[in-house]
Amino acid sequence: MRVVLAEDAVLLREGLVGLLERFGHTVAAAVGDAPSLIAAVEEHGPDIVVTDVRMPPGFTDEGLRAAFTLRAGRPGLPVLILSQYVQQAYVAELMDAGVGYLLKDRIGHVREFADALDRVAAGGTVVDPEVVRQLLTRRRDPLRRLTPREREVLALIAEGRSNAAIARTLVVTEAAVAKHIASILAKLDLPPAGDDHRRVLAVLAYLRG
Amino acid sequence: MHHPRNALQALAGRPLRFLWSAWPWRSLAYLLSGAVFGAAAALAISIALTAGVVAAVALAAVAVVPCGLVAGRFERWRLRLVDRAPAADPHERPGAPGPRAWLRTRLREQATWREAGYTLLSVLALWWVDLGAIAIGGAVPGVLLSAPFQPDTPLSLGLPLALAGAVIMPTAAYPITAWAGARATMARALLGSPDPELAEVVRSRARLVDAFEIERRRIERDLHDGAQQRLVTLALKLGMARLDLEPGSPAAERVAEAHEEAMQALAELRELIRGVHPRILTDLGLPEAVLDVAGRSPVPAEVDIVLPRRLPTATEVTAYFVVSEALANVAKHSRAARCLIRGRLTRETLVMEISDDGGGGADPASGTELAGLADRVAVLSGTMSLSSPAGGPTILRVEIPCA
Known part of the structure; x- marks a missing residue:
């Protein structure tokens, strides 16, 4: 490039x-x-x-x-x-x-x-992960509904990682990641989004409140 | 207190020393002169009243300013009776020569109207109170002393009564001196210029704090432009070296260690710079900087700061470090689930409140850092108060004037 x-x-x-x-x-x-x-x-x-x-x-x-x-x-x-x-x-x-x-x-x-x-x-x-960390601290209440693993996945989504990258980072299968994501989106009342990029924006918008 | 500077200080000294001193007599003279002046003014007004109500009111309205100017000067001069420190003339020097410039300056400045108001107050109320204080203070001893001269009192009773009166006469000194001191304090506050010496001390302390702050900013800049840039570059180069080395080789391991060390040093340096003078505060002001600290707080912190403008540097820095230290204490001691940081500019005073829903029982004496910050707040003529009953909640409140 x-x-x-x-x-x-x-x-x-x-x-x-x-x-x-x-x-x-x-x-x-x-x-x-x-x-x-x-x-x-x-x-x-x-x-x-x-x-x-x-x-x-x-x-x-x-x-x-x-x-x-x-x-x-x-x-x-x-x-x-x-x-x-x-x-x-x-x-x-x-x-x-x-x-x-x-x-x-x-x-x-x-x-x-x-x-x-x-x-x-x-x-x-x-x-940046630090930005995401700060956002997660701010919206702590609704995030209590998530499991610790789901919170980790949420942070990685917010940083802009793809499913494959999240799976690599957490050393799990992509299918497991997809399951976590579906659960997170349901718990936070976010619409399911196929495309990675739109998903990042939705999660960030949610975290900003 | 060996040399009291004014009547009230003398009053608080040892009784015998006070009673033997000139202060009670000076106080008496102060009150009598006030009463005479007030009575004369009241008499003048009553004479004018006989000429007609309208004429009297018109005369009073016109005369109140010049009378105030004269009376103000007289009151300041009279103050010396009960206060060793001279009261400074609060009037400004006219900008140009000539009576018109003089009149314009006088009519525009606050001091003139304060004097007029004080004069009005003296004539209508204060001189009565002066007389009253003398009368009430001296009433009982006076009555007793006069006993031998009463026609139907036998001398055998009159003399002991008079003796008793003489013994308790000194007690009159207390109410008289107390009122004289209070009246003088009021006169000084209304008619004098603000204590120049004290103002200068406060200003010089504020200058010191400013100088301190400028120095800290310089250190921050040097660390940031120098050491931090070099460390980032070092970490970057070590990170690249790791890529070039064969994974698992001894050299790769050692470089990996060095890389981790460099990243750690970078994190520590960042923390250090934040403690010296946070860059985000310089660049973006208090609300953003507090958001940044709150974002790093282990206890979730909500930030609600609304300020109409940037505040003086010293105020911003002090408020920032108070919040930062308060959040550290919340995390360490409070067992709180959440805390709230609120900031507003109310009547040119920055009011910051850090509250948490923890167990309370915070001891202001135990936090030496907080005590140090209280000193910094005090130098800016601000106040810091802590309310932390057992069972909570804990509220730390800081007020810093920014005018």
């Missing part, structure tokens, strides 16, 4: 370039601020954009706003957003097909990171 990367910390930017290349991607451009990010996407037309939320000049949410601008001009452009901290307000407006939201620390888990990148590029939704 051709990637445009935006990250203002030079050291980390270089590390990320190395990581992306290690997994066989091409870094079309690696920039350090939001205007350069927009220009680089215009110039290179990448398959996916990886951007830090907080960048010069304002050091607030320039990267995020640039990503929205880019997606408005190129609907469906996959974007993986890296953040220093969990920002619940963003999770609400952010989550959509082909959008990922990961904490920066997650970069250290290189395989997880590369996996998330692939899922976002394929039009999936990826949510």
Whole structure:
């Protein structure tokens, strides 16, 4: 895949370039601020954009706003957003097909990171486990109805994992996962959704309350 | 209290020292001068009244401001009788020379109207009370002292009574001094400018807290831009090295260990930075930052904070750490099932309440961290109160003025 990367910390930017290349991607451009990010996407037309939320000049949410601008001009452009901290307000407006939201620390888990990148590029939704954990803490009451195993499955759904990936993580069969999911959706009064992506959004919307 | 600064302090000192001092006499003089002034003003008004009600009211309405200015000055001067600390003139200096600028400044400032109000109060009520305090305080000893001069009292009875009167005469000093002190406190509060010395102390403490906060933010920035970025990069490189090594080889194991260590260090550094000065607070303000802490709380925490705007940095940081520490205490001690964090800006004061449905019985003295935070709250002229009856619920309330 051709990637445009935006990250203002030079050291980390270089590390990320190395990581992306290690997994066989091409870094079309690696920039350090939001205007350069927009220009680089215009110039290179990448398959996916990886951007830090907080960048010069304002050091607030320039990267995020640039990503929205880019997606408005190129609907469906996959974007993986890296953040220093969990920002619940963003999770609400952010989550959509082909959008990922990961904490920066997650970069250290290189395989997880590369996996998330692939899922976002394929039009999936990826949510950092920490975000999901916080959401689960907030909506604790109705979740009491779930068994501990079902809660684990719910967390993995919310992170944007497919049935196959959930089965791999929990070391169970896909059929067992499907059964858990049906039970969870029934207990939470959520409509059964065939497609993974719509299911993620429904679960996230539910958790946000 | 060797050198009382005012009548009320003297009153609280040792009785003999107080009675021997000049304070009772000064108080008496203070009240008498007040009564004389009030009586003179009342007399002036009654004379005006004989000229007609309308004329009197009109005269009073016009005269109240200039009279107030003069009376205010006189009252501040008179205060020295019962208060060693001089009362500062609260009036502003006119912006330009000339009587018109002077008049404009005087009419605009609050001090002028306070003086007018105080003067009105003196004339209508206070001087009566001054006389009353003297009369009531001196009534019993006065009657006893006058016994020998009563025509139908024999001297054999009159002299002992007079003696008794002389003995209890000093008790009159207490009500007289007490009222004089109270009246002076009121006069100072209404007519003086706010104590400049105290205001300066509060300001300098607030500056210190601000300086402290700026320093913490600098440390946070350095850690974040330096150590944290390097650690993320290190973890990333170790993670990549793991991919390149043959699984199960000794080298792969050691690199895996190093990678885990790096991730652990990263998590600890993140925690450390959060304790110094959380970035989310700087960037997004109190409600988002509290949501973030609440999201990490082991006891489910509901957040209900509505603020119209960003608050001063010191206020935000203090409130944040109070919530953070309170949640830690809830998790450690309360056995609560859930807790609620509420925050509002009410009359320019940030009011935060952290309540839980746990067993109560929290001891404010046991939480040294909380006591430290109470100090920080106090420096911002705020208050912190804890209510935790046995059986619960526990409510921690913090108020910090933000004006």
